[in-house]
Amino acid sequence: xxxxxxxxxxxxxxxxxxxxxSLLKLYLIRGLLAVAWAAIFASAHAxxxxxxxxxLVIYPxxxxxxxxxxYRANPSGSERRVTAFNGTLSSLAAIxxxxxxxxxxxxxxxxxxxxxxxxxxAQLTVxxxxxxxxxxxxxxMLIAGGLSFLVGxxxxxxxxxxxxxxxxxxxxxxxxxxxxxxxxxxxARRARQQRTAIG
Numbered sequence: 001x002x003x004x005x006x007x008x009x010x011x012x013x014x015x016x017x018x019x020x021x022s023l024l025k026l027y028l029i030r031g032l033l034a035v036a037w038a039a040i041f042a043s044a045h046a047x048x049x050x051x052x053x054x055x056l057v058i059y060p061x062x063x064x065x066x067x068x069x070x071y072r073a074n075p076s077g078s079e080r081r082v083t084a085f086n087g088t089l090s091s092l093a094a095i096x097x098x099x100x101x102x103x104x105x106x107x108x109x110x111x112x113x114x115x116x117x118x119x120x121x122a123q124l125t126v127x128x129x130x131x132x133x134x135x136x137x138x139x140x141m142l143i144a145g146g147l148s149f150l151v152g153x154x155x156x157x158x159x160x161x162x163x164x165x166x167x168x169x170x171x172x173x174x175x176x177x178x179x180x181x182x183x184x185x186x187x188a189r190r191a192r193q194q195r196t197a198i199g
Contacts (some may be wrong), residue, residue, distance in 0.1 A: 053101035066166030113155025120148025
């Protein structure tokens, strides 16, 4: 191995380690927040009062803040524009959820479903662009993005039916949270494997 190759490897390894570490923390916190939100919303949405509407606004805001942190923590990468788009979209979704929550369950479910479709597509795109071995292949993120897209469509359809319920949102948030936590675990395992290989 020549000096140029060695220098390139020693430059790439810390860079990839730093990106993986920041994503690990972000995914873990994002997942835990989603599960916590689901638990609170499950017991607070029986009526669309101020608390329930506030929770509806908070959920896409969690995604918006996560996208902003992701964007700022990773100054390079082809996924940055998609991450920025998703952050902007989630911010707008938070505003729309506040308005829709005041109208009723059908409107809230429609807005949430539409947001889930677009944000799921963005998550799929980011997952595809991060599929390298260093970032854990991103299978949980790809599956979560695909499910978000499909489930979002079902929510929009369900909202047009009789007596639409917001019960499904807790299930959605729980599932998404679990996928984020699994992705964080995969990144942690990859980090351990790399430390073992170097050691």
